[in-house]
Structure formats: C-alpha cells, structure tokens
Amino acid sequence: MLALVQRVRRARVTVAGQELGAIGQGLLVLLCAERGDTLAQADKLLDKLLKLRIFSDEAGKMNRCVQDVDGRGSHGGLLLVSQFTLAADTSGGNRPSFGQAAAPDEGRRLYDYVVQQAAGRHSVVASGQFAADMQVELVNDGPITIPMRVAPPA
Structure with missing residues (x-):
C-alpha cells in the first residue's frame, strides 16, 4: 500500500461543494492500494501512521505522533483520502500508467477497511469518498510531506 502523508494545520475534502471531512492540526493521508495488497498491509500502514513521529x-x-499531537493527550486529526494516482508509472512516456493500482472493487475494500480501522483506533478521523472527483484543501505545516509504502511480506 502507498500513502503520501502531509502534516497539516488544517485540511478538508469536498465533493460537488459539499464538505465530506475536515480536520484541524493532524495528518492528511492520501492512500493507494496496489494490486495484491492485503488487509495485513493495511493494518501495518495504519500502525505506522498512528505512530509516525513528525510533530514537534x-x-x-519531531518526537510526537498524531495521537499525542498537543502533548496533553489530545489527538490530532486524520483525514484519509483515496488516491489511486499514487500508483502512477511515468517511465514509459508522458501519459502515466496506473496498472499497479488495485482494481476499483479491491481498492475500495482496502480504503474502506483503513477508514473503519482508523475510526476504531483514533478519536478524530475524517475521510473522502472513494472514486469521487474530490477537492482537497490543506495548509501544510512545515512543510512536511512523507511518502510511505508498506510492501507485501517477502
């Protein structure tokens, strides 16, 4: 699974002018399932996201994670947005190929699983809408942007 993690002051996602999710300080996470990804990989990615020490x-x-972002036990937000284009392969020309992205049904299943698991483990979780034309607004804090990949077990 792939993720692009951005530490934000605030972020929100809208579809057709309707706000679907918004957070204050926390992490905006763009998620992509690749072919062959598993629930175990999704669990590992979520573990890493919740423990990623990128808050001051x-x-x-940078010694704090999103779960203790303000230093007093108050959690920062997690905004999870599906983005299959993270799987883009641009090595063959000017038009990206998305052949490594999971099929839509599998991508939706894994994305929904991560959102559900995150909501069960973290107090402030918002999400976008799978396969929708979304608008994402953010104020990147730092800026700090970290690509993550959780590979299948060898």
Missing part, C-alpha cells in the same frame, strides 16, 4: 515536542524535535 517542547524542544522542537
């Missing part, structure tokens, strides 16, 4: 502590070091 009192000394200014």
